[in-house]
Amino acid sequence: MWFPAGFPITVLGLASQVPLEPHPITPQAAMPSAYTPDFAFKEGTNIFTPKDLVELVRPGTGLANPAGDLALVQVSKYSLSDKKNTKSIYIASVESSIQPFEIPLTDSGEAFWLDSRTVGHAVAEGEDKDKVTTLYAISVKYETEYSLVPEAPVLVGKFPTSTAANFKYATKAGVLVFSDYVYSDGDLAAVKKHDEAWENKGDTAYVFDDTYERHWDTWVGPKRSSLFSVTLSKSPDKTWVFGSEFVNLLKGTGHTCPVEPFGGTDDFDVSETHIVYTVKDPALPPAWHTKQNVYLIDIHGAGRPVELTSGKHGATRSPVLSKQGDKAAWLQLDKDGAEADRAQVVIYDLTKHVKYTLTKHWDRSPDALQFSEDGKAIYFTAGDIARIKIFVLPIPPTPSESTADPDLATAYREPIELTSTGAASGAQVLPNGRLLFTHSSLTAPNNMYVIRGLEQLDLLAPESREPGVAKLQVEQLTRFAEDALKGKSLAAGEDFWFEGAEGHKVHGWIVKPPGFKKGEEKKWPILMLIHGGPQGAWEDQWSTRWNPNIFASQGYFTIAMNPTGSTSFGQNFTNAISEHWGGRPFEDMQKGFKYILDSYPEVDPDKAVAAGASWGGYAINWIQGHPEYGFGFKALVCHDGVFSATYNGFSTDELFFCSATRSRESSAQFNEEWGGRPWDERAKQNLAKYDAANFADKWSTPMLIIHGSKDYRLPETEGISAFHVLQQRGVPSRLVIFPDENHWVLNHMNRYVDASPCNAAVLMKGGHCSLKWNYEVFRWFDKYLNTE
Template structure:
């Protein structure tokens, strides 16, 4: 059964199956992935580990236990995975199973008394598979024993340094570290066993932490036959004030070394910011990664870097390096994959609302021409090699109408073959690529700005549609041709709006200067870009009724600047999710480096800038009905910001509503909460635009995991 939706509604969005990236095995014939799906009928989630036959596109279900996660190949047909059970003897088990069994069974390799995650495995020869994973470590460096942890009599927490809390949790004393080990098959039982001395803390004796909080994962480290590389914040500087993240190398030959060598730092000269995506070549001799220049700027441009010989960490080369230090390639490389012969690199980078794949020589000395994209549309989230004798790539991607697709890309001919689309390229969700459009408009300076558009499925050019003006957060971010379960423009389009998503000054994917120019100017050029975009819509999109418009946004998109300025009077209603009320309260956030950069310093050093761009200073001009949404676990923008905005609206007698979620962070992630979020948002804007019927559910014939 597949989803057959007569209309794309919030219920369809939130109950649609969600697939992980599919990872091929070494022959490129099979790929492992997971899929989950929430049911609003049973109020429960289904979950499955599946294997995809790449040639036919047919999938087979292997396991449905929701405690199973992170399937990772260890051979052509065998894979390990995590079983998080939290029983009396263990919290997590490392399991192994085979896709060749007609009825797959699994056996335990090792049990752990804490949560482990981010599995990586690599065949290093002689029947040995190198293994790495992450887990919390105690002060002694050993793996934390959660079952022995004594519950304190007091709930007090005492801190003498930053962070106190990060994203949605208060920081604990346990650091996450990378453990390594080796697996080998027992000759008698033919089962994999963990070789002595078991799992070893690669960061032992240091103050280093990996993955990097709070969103770090398996991409923060890599393994090869030559050793292990990982990322960590610089322990010598305050992580709340600075972004500096370094690459470290631990040489290992067998992955059974009882005492790991001291991690060796990779020095990059004047580049002192974030590092990311450390990726070994297939032979383990070379390392590629990215590095930013500024150590207090999270949205600086990543530079693509190479260590051509991992035994010589002093030789670090930058791709497209320029004498002025700006770098010759003005995009932001992210995911890195080596070609099978190690002669080329494939990287993803954002460009004008798309996350595309680029190809370039694997040596900076040979990379003379700027790389060109191999695809045109969508957002590629994962790249994998296929067979070792096959130069083709396996892509996992999404788009504004397709929530998950797997495809094969030939990097020579640029031919792309669809293997599997979970939504049949949007058809089973009731969506079509014809709904998507875009335009460029004159920005507030001598530059053009870009906007994406989503129209209703029953769009008729001769009709007039109310406008849903969506403002993205970040502010260094962008709307793109990608899927979202939180701010999906098709949801608004299917209510009867034309959804327009401008990418004003500060947006990524349009060159680094465009990103940089929002700093110190929050209510300046970005606001004027939005004004120009609105005027462009009024003058050039005859099917949009700008006299019947609403504006919505989250985080910086909920920056209440618009409410206090003339653009705010252009809208019938506003929606502000986890927004900003008072810039002088920005120091209640957790990652202080963000506000330090964007406001040019501290409130006692640069108070005039904090006051200049303070929305609270213009509350006397507020007049537009506004829905305020905020969550208790949002430590990035604490809930006091939402309460203050609502208090101001109510005090001024402006129609307003406050919705709060006690168990959500900066994002509303739980399906039942998200459905309420959609109901409140759509109910609010539909009330003021005259679209009084909220369709939260549609005729759905069968919901199934695919």
Template sequence: MTRFFKTFTTALLVTGAAFPAMASARPMTAEDLATLKRMGSVAVSPDEKWAVFDVTETDLETYDRSSALYLLDMNRDDAAPVRIVDAPGKSEHSPAFAADGSLFYLSDASGSEQLWHARITAGDQVGNPVQASDLKADIAGFKLSPTGEKIALWGDIARDCPTFGCDHSGNRAEPGPGTGREYDELFIRHWSSWETPGNYSRIFAFDLKDGKVAGDGAALDGDLVGDSPSKPFGGGEEIAWVPGEDGLFFALRTADRNEPKSTNIDIYGAKADGTGTVNYTQSNEATDTLPAFSSDGEWLAWAAMERPGYEADRLVVKLRKQGSDEDEAIALTKDWDRSVGSIVWTPDNQYLIVTAQDVLDHPAFAVEVATGKVTRLTAEGNVGTTIPLQDGSLIFTMNSLQAPTDLYRRAPDGSVTQLTNINGSELAEIDKVEIERFSFAGANGDTVWGQIIKPEGATGKLPMAFLVHGGPQSSFGNSWSTRWNPKVMAAQGYAAVTVDFHGSAGYGQAFTDSINQDWGGKPLEDLKLGYAAALETDPQIDGERSCALGGSYGGYMMNWIAGNWPDRFDCLINHAGVFDLRAMALSTEELWFDQWDHGGNWWSRPNPEKWNPVNTIANWKTPTLFIHGEKDFRIPYTQSIMPFTVAQEMDIPSKLLIYPDENHWVLKGKNSVQWYRTVFDWMGKWTATDMQDSKGQ
């Protein structure tokens, strides 16, 4: 077994942001987690002096949330972010600078999501904001053209509506006279909402005149039918203006009967007047996304998968020269066994800045355009937004297991400065945690990585909180989460242990692929070996007092553990986990995921029942807490009602927490607090010393 503690630490010594003096610290609470500020979108002015970012803030009493814009002078070492719009009860977000240095953003100040405009004056003050659009539909996002003369807006618009919003855009799924919905094909629902036939996420291009949206705009989808940006999570990263030309590129998957089984997202180009729509990736039937143009407009970069139907395939950076044929595209990172998550050109067009999961971190990398050589730019942590500057510096956002997102600058010499510390005073009152990485030989002898997170300076034995990530093609890495936060779990007196089992991301595509049609095989073997490796790595962990927790695929694993590792844990916490693979296959919405991972639709799988937890309930005996949201259409909430019913029928101690207003994730402030309190109570009940004594009698 290999121990690995804080590699790269010296590379991330930061300066700049003011850090409050350490107060008398205390353990972190669920209330802390729900109310810490959350940095969102970031923009840098053309002169690279100003950074503007939005911060979501939570009322400490009501848990109501709103977002505000903050301005930071990046040329001053002592600068502090200044709030630039004061509109209590309203939200401002998604800032972007135009070529002339003026600021645009979205706000609900007018009663709907519209575009707003402000200027930074010669005295370094922000002028009074002016509403820049008054459209019938809410604006979901926007992207300014390089010249600032045009703007792309997108939102949910009826396909037969020629403008950005029409009076007749009702729900076509409800023909009346009753309340029934009618559907002729899938999707009927997606992620957390029922579909409205004929409505799609659509992009319109508008002129900008005197800082305001002008005219009716032009729809860019032409004869295409589908969502752009893609749903449910696509955004501006799927749209790119062509520098020096009057056109845009965008990603879209055709909406038809085959859509729930298709990952064939293509990149299209169109003129800003909505004409000349062309599919630039027609020959690839897998995903193409993240279009990004070099500043001279000569090269298009994008990310492409190879295997149709596989949403976790490796995203390889491709390059195509304007005017060339599709088969002349260059697979720039074909020899780098990582999957990119974002793409941005440097101002000199010599490099692409990308992010990718790499073991337990999600760093930024520089990819040399001429050679494809990849260089890691950041150390430990989870990098989000990246903005390269003219002098070779890099502005980026980053979070970690220790702290939420803040803004950083990497200088050309590699030194890193923290520019913001938006939760500094709050974090100064909270105990830190100790984080140790470890590796071990997992299934097939492959190296598997894990982490141990425990209260700093804790004494005595600590019960284990064994966290199993969802996905399953993801990672429980060094990142901040409001939904599954090891720091707040460790603060309750636990050693939180994570294991990146076979199927996880960041270890090469073969490792990710290895979970295919093996949900209950190698991953469970890794978890068993990882449990033992954690105890060997840290003798402070009490292996006789432990609870396992997981959501989504991690929740599936709780059901699988209940039947296949029933003597190990004192309790289980199962959030939105799959219980019956047959019911899952016939009720989930994105069919491509379920069908790829299990070898086809239910009736064509070679051995459909092999990894089905419902078949192992005779072995169940572990006390289990089940949690689910009624708006979860990825894994419908009946997948928690069924195992709860089983546990009740078998007289196994069990509890069900169901949210009528949450989806696959618990997002609302009060609900989050309730989630953690319920989880902590359940864990505390079954890992208490007196409970252990009674078990031994």
């Protein structure tokens, strides 16, 4: 059913974005890089400004204690005036009305539960070569039934390095499991000696005989991540006793866990006896394979790991163990080399040694698994219609033999929806029919919630399949940003649907600016945001980077479509962009844009702009070369976008994504994004059609380009190349380079604060440092829209 190639037609009766006369092929004068007070953000008590966004509290994901009556969350808050990020641990009561209390931290570190009344806090301390990770215990007790108080931190012990992380504690076993980086000898105690030798080797060269040579934002050195265990228990006098032997659980296996660059505690799980973990297949080149295997190993490191996966498959993630220790589960993709393939829940019966797939026929991709307390059900989150919801499935009786497609009754095939709005994460099963989760939306950052009454839910009853049927109670435990956002006129976002390519229904969000009124004469400028991935989505979720309400609050009627290739609308829709990057998604966007203009006369089509990052940046470059689409954009913003897909197929770190290369061990051809390596015939044909660089001769719209020099997914030459095209064609353009940023702009001062002159004298005169990333973007739009 999917899809023919792209189409060179104009579906909108709008003015073309290319002028009738060609641009003179002369370079434009360089724009000043210093601070110029030629633009100011819209501000007001009801306006959510970029400054508000950077200074807003940023809660992490909630974590409940073993008893399920307290939950902690780590929180950060940045101050523009102090140029400082403060960190805290907040602890909330799950079962009382006690207000969450704050434990301020001098250093960030990592917090986790040691027992139901003790928080472990691991933090790197010391200077340079003497720096190590120190573990503290913070006891929490009820002072009265209305208040909780923490005691002073108590030193528990020290790790040999400063890079220990991802802690999980097996309380009954008295074993702390964590990850750390070691050299080829696997000896944690020898890391500092090897570090010193590496630093003093006399040259700065990295030498490689295989990929990865660099990954995400880091040149790959001689160290690899491994899992360790160390004993940790309470003595009779209630003091914590920290062991001295750090057991490398993966030594001699060739396994690296967590999986770089984003792996963490979700890459392994701990029971009282074992650890289950996922790693890249050690026999395959990691840069052009996604295949990961799942292993089980004794928590003390006795014996060798036992592989639970088998046969051909792709990536795995979120391995978990049941509380009873009789089952393991994980998420598994079918295809090696396809990171956006549909994830399926796999159950492994550890007593019968039988493995089976649970969600073979459910057209969504589960994430973040959790067994129920009794091990008879499994909970997970999954994207569904631009929301991230919590679902539950009962676990069927184990089949007689392993199978990828067991014959299951309907009750075991159709998950029950427990939440329906926003974005849920960190679902954690609690005793007595409860579940803790973290939730955000387009109008609020993370807060902790609890669901009650799960014991009343009959998972096998047909009526439980209907959303909202179960009489569950949902209670909000924290309200971190409520006061700061009060009166800020944030828009909750409105769904809109339209007919896209091949007659398929396509979804989008409308985020209206403050003061918008239906039928008013005032015309609003329109901004089209394009998401990355390309297998991604604009969801009902908070973002500290591309936040739709920031754009709306600056006066833009903001639309964010989920065209072909987007996730959470079924796997066929997601897959349909592969080998069609410049095709169906742009038919969708044209039709969606026309739908908005036809439906909202308040929008001014002569004041239209667009912005995108990553694949969204590719989309901006592609639109530049296709004025026949008729969007009529007056200005564009491309953040870390693909200029030449051909070049990117050679240069990107994860070759499986853009190159879809052929394995050295197999003749099987991956046919995902481009249908092969850049020199393979099928890929060459696709690149001839859909490489944005091939259409640079048509570029004409003023464009701002932003790129990070440490972006190894899309190297900075992609942005520089696009800038050179525009400059040589005489098209107004500006290049903003962040030398210390990766594919994302994360540093507060880079992301938000102008790096140009801004000192005490400026502040004393009533001025302020401009918010850099946002300043550049909104200044660029304002310059070419001439908005008031």
